[in-house]
Amino acid sequence: MKRYFFLLSCLSGLNLYAQTNDSINKNEFVELEQTVISGQYNSQSVKKSIYEVKVITRDMIERQAGNTLADVLNQTLNMNITPSSSTGKSTVSMFGLDGQYFKILVDNIPLVNDEGVGNNTDLTQINLDDIEQVEIVEGAMGVEYGANSIAGVINIITKKGGKNLFDISATLQEETIGDEYNWKNKGRHIQSLKIGHKFSDKIYGNLSFSRNDFQGFFDNKQGKNYAENDGLRGYQWLPKVQNSTKALVQYKEKDFRLFYKFEYFNEETKYFQPNMRMNPQPETGTVNPIADDRVYTTDRIYNHLNAAGRFKDAINYDISVSYQEQKRKLKAYNYEVLTGNELNINKYDFESRKMYYSKGMFSNFINKNDVIDFQFGYEIDQTTGYASPISMEFNSNPDKPIQRKIGTYDFFASSEINLNDKISLRPGARVMFSEQFDTQYVMSLSAKYAFAKNWELRGIVGTSPRLPNYDEMYSLLVDVNHDVRGNENLNPEKGVSAFLHLKNNWEINSNTNLEQKVSIWKIDLKDKIDLVIIGEEPLRYQYNNVDKYNVQGIMYMNQFSVGNLIGGVGATFTGIKQSIDQTDVVEKQKDKYFYSLQANANASYRIPKTGTTFSVFYKYNGEREQYVLKTDAATQQQYLLKGKQQAFSSMDASIRQSFFQNKISLTLGARNLFDVTTLNNTTSADGPHSAAATSVMYAYGRSYFLKLTFNLGIN
Numbered sequence: 001m002k003r004y005f006f007l008l009s010c011l012s013g014l015n016l017y018a019q020t021n022d023s024i025n026k027n028e029f030v031e032l033e034q035t036v037i038s039g040q041y042n043s044q045s046v047k048k049s050i051y052e053v054k055v056i057t058r059d060m061i062e063r064q065a066g067n068t069l070a071d072v073l074n075q076t077l078n079m080n081i082t083p084s085s086s087t088g089k090s091t092v093s094m095f096g097l098d099g100q101y102f103k104i105l106v107d108n109i110p111l112v113n114d115e116g117v118g119n120n121t122d123l124t125q126i127n128l129d130d131i132e133q134v135e136i137v138e139g140a141m142g143v144e145y146g147a148n149s150i151a152g153v154i155n156i157i158t159k160k161g162g163k164n165l166f167d168i169s170a171t172l173q174e175e176t177i178g179d180e181y182n183w184k185n186k187g188r189h190i191q192s193l194k195i196g197h198k199f200s201d202k203i204y205g206n207l208s209f210s211r212n213d214f215q216g217f218f219d220n221k222q223g224k225n226y227a228e229n230d231g232l233r234g235y236q237w238l239p240k241v242q243n244s245t246k247a248l249v250q251y252k253e254k255d256f257r258l259f260y261k262f263e264y265f266n267e268e269t270k271y272f273q274p275n276m277r278m279n280p281q282p283e284t285g286t287v288n289p290i291a292d293d294r295v296y297t298t299d300r301i302y303n304h305l306n307a308a309g310r311f312k313d314a315i316n317y318d319i320s321v322s323y324q325e326q327k328r329k330l331k332a333y334n335y336e337v338l339t340g341n342e343l344n345i346n347k348y349d350f351e352s353r354k355m356y357y358s359k360g361m362f363s364n365f366i367n368k369n370d371v372i373d374f375q376f377g378y379e380i381d382q383t384t385g386y387a388s389p390i391s392m393e394f395n396s397n398p399d400k401p402i403q404r405k406i407g408t409y410d411f412f413a414s415s416e417i418n419l420n421d422k423i424s425l426r427p428g429a430r431v432m433f434s435e436q437f438d439t440q441y442v443m444s445l446s447a448k449y450a451f452a453k454n455w456e457l458r459g460i461v462g463t464s465p466r467l468p469n470y471d472e473m474y475s476l477l478v479d480v481n482h483d484v485r486g487n488e489n490l491n492p493e494k495g496v497s498a499f500l501h502l503k504n505n506w507e508i509n510s511n512t513n514l515e516q517k518v519s520i521w522k523i524d525l526k527d528k529i530d531l532v533i534i535g536e537e538p539l540r541y542q543y544n545n546v547d548k549y550n551v552q553g554i555m556y557m558n559q560f561s562v563g564n565l566i567g568g569v570g571a572t573f574t575g576i577k578q579s580i581d582q583t584d585v586v587e588k589q590k591d592k593y594f595y596s597l598q599a600n601a602n603a604s605y606r607i608p609k610t611g612t613t614f615s616v617f618y619k620y621n622g623e624r625e626q627y628v629l630k631t632d633a634a635t636q637q638q639y640l641l642k643g644k645q646q647a648f649s650s651m652d653a654s655i656r657q658s659f660f661q662n663k664i665s666l667t668l669g670a671r672n673l674f675d676v677t678t679l680n681n682t683t684s685a686d687g688p689h690s691a692a693a694t695s696v697m698y699a700y701g702r703s704y705f706l707k708l709t710f711n712l713g714i715n
Helices: 001-015 057-062 071-073 470-474
Strands: 051-058 079-083 089-093 103-106 131-138 152-158 164-176 188-198 202-212 240-253 254-273 290-311 314-336 343-362 372-387 404-418 423-434 442-449 455-462 475-476 483-485 494-509 511-536 540-562 565-580 594-607 612-621 626-630 638-645 648-659 664-671 678-680 695-697 704-715
Touching: 051 057, 057 131, 071 079, 071 089, 071 152, 131 343, 404 470, 423 638, 470 540, 594 626, 638 678
Parallel strands: 103 152, 483 540
Antiparallel strands: 051 131, 079 089, 131 152, 164 188, 164 704, 188 202, 202 240, 240 254, 254 290, 290 314, 314 343, 343 372, 372 404, 404 423, 423 442, 442 455, 455 494, 475 483, 494 511, 511 540, 540 565, 565 594, 594 612, 612 648, 626 638, 648 664, 664 704, 678 695
């Protein structure tokens, strides 16, 4: 019923505003050159940036009909998306490193999540409705963004203005889950509504709401009310519903901008136990099957206040203050399958994170000087959190949660030196103070050289530590099957990386542009944290600094624009070497690099007469190998075994058509055209939590979507 009401509201809006002024840009394709914010002293073009920044434009997001960050990054080189059918989460690795080694930011602010702050973020919880573009900075960004950014950062830039007195946009999207779909309880159903208003030339505000209803993937499962005890009850991919409400107010004049952003995000994920207690009823000769079901609810509050401008024509400043809070709640109950009754309901605060954060940057101290500039800044992060006893983590006291705190207080400085119109340098340093760890020092040097004929060479070498997370420091999971202990004496991991990028932008004529890039990189990690056995009878594990990890690779990328055709091709070859320095682990090949190949291609063609855009996106993910630390069940001795993940390809395609001077657009498309579902995978460690899998569910097969978007303006 809610979906019908939402559709009627959107259609009513169309009738009200059909005569409004068209201010939408009619050119759907965006030039390769983009303005970027990440890591810059001032907003500037990609060409002028001393860092190598990859931009995923709004147009690219629309052509993919992307709804979450996972939809978009899935087709990006050097990114590996890891979805989980059992939790509904999707995380991403970058340059062969998992999400603990780079940061995901929203307007330069790290986003709090279940795993920490800015790292290992669940990509499905980042909605793209109000996103202007996504900026990926490649290389060590420890000076600019602090710990846990040795591979780079992913910075999501949101929209903060409008073109008309009122801007109204609404979206309806229906999508199959594999071949499963109906209007009631199958498929994915998405709605969003955004209203923006210019109160004056200086004041703008907007309010938006979005709902993403993923009904789960049945496959061979039979759903919630299946009463047979054959393991087929429930879902292959858990259902979840996400609701997000956002608000923005901005004041802007010549040399000053102030904005405040608020978001409330809610997610509900349901788990239905496959095997039940049949609960025989002797008096009637029947059974009353009962299942132990659970509902996980996530609530996140995001506040961001930012002031930026120029003080007395002397100093540029950009200051942000943020308070974020995320809680996960658990509802556990006994479900009578035949009657639908919920019995013995217990509700818990499962996990909690609170973050107080502030970052300030000050630059342009030398007025009207194009040769040298300085930047000074600070970053303060105070994070508190706990997990309840029911989660079996942090559980040294069975009666109440134990609250823990991690805080860092950083100061950083850098200088951008333009020796001439060809050579630019940026040395930088950061000092990191913490209540838990020794003082950490971070350094980096970036350089850019502009050759003739639009050739550019960029390089960055730098350091960035990875701080131990909550689980590694404070977890305590002890029962009849597990004994896993955190370690408050862990040291931060030490990371060093070097990236080199050679790029050429060749403008053949006004309608034809070709951009080529070759990148090479090397990343070394020391004191890598891993679980090790600290006792054999009983078997006990603890987190310790034991490993080394090395990554190196090379990438070629080509982007082109020829009239109404735009696209690109690329390939990357990445090698990973592990050195697991543990007693009793003997393996002659443990220092060998394992290489994997990724390749992608995309193309979009726009028919000028009708404005129809055809798009296709392809990505090949080659076989991945790595050593897995295992434990012999009989002797309890650890050894290394080479695991593999199967190679696979993915392809998405879409057709987009605009109507009524771009006020309405319709996108029809398909994801996962090669119908990928499960992959053979033996790269998971068989430590205390789970056995190594021989196959994992990666996707739910080929799906189709239809997206209807309304963009209406009134002056």
